[in-house]
Amino acid sequence: MVTQDNLPSRRFTMPPSLEDMEAMAAEAFEAIPEELRRYVTNVILHVADFPDDETCGEMDLESPFDILGLYRGVDLTRKSVSHTSQDMDMIFLYRRPILEYWCETEEDLKHMIRHVLIHEIGHHFGLSDEDMERIEAEAAES
Secondary structure, eight states: OOOGGGTTTOOOSSOOOHHHHHHHHHHHHHHSOHHHHTTOTTEEEEEESSOOHHHHHHTTOSSGGGOSEEEESOOGGGOOTTOOOSSOEEEEEEHHHHHHHHHHHOOOHHHHHHHHHHHHHHHHHTOOHHHHHHHHHHHHHO
16 A cells, blocks of 8 residues: 555556545645645545546546546635535546556656646635646645
């Protein structure tokens, strides 16, 4: 099993499991600047191999490999103080598409997971791509 001590430079001989990727996502979440992380306390992080069929249809995906992550919920710019959600806000990370992209690009897997996570958290906040890039750059510096 992958531990936090051997994540940064480890070369995998087998693909990380769902549990390994969840641990990596949890570590990536902890590395996100506090100014952002403190507002994401009620968002559930879930790692799945692929998006479900309903998501593939809603997103009009040609393949389940076409999406690395997804924010599901009402972003903070559209919530009022009295807002009561029927469902929990969730961030999905899709393991198999992330691993395929990782193999194609040879980027650091830990960095990729952090990138996808920050991007999806940005959707929770209703942030622009530029805002998300700035936050990711700040996370990389820490």
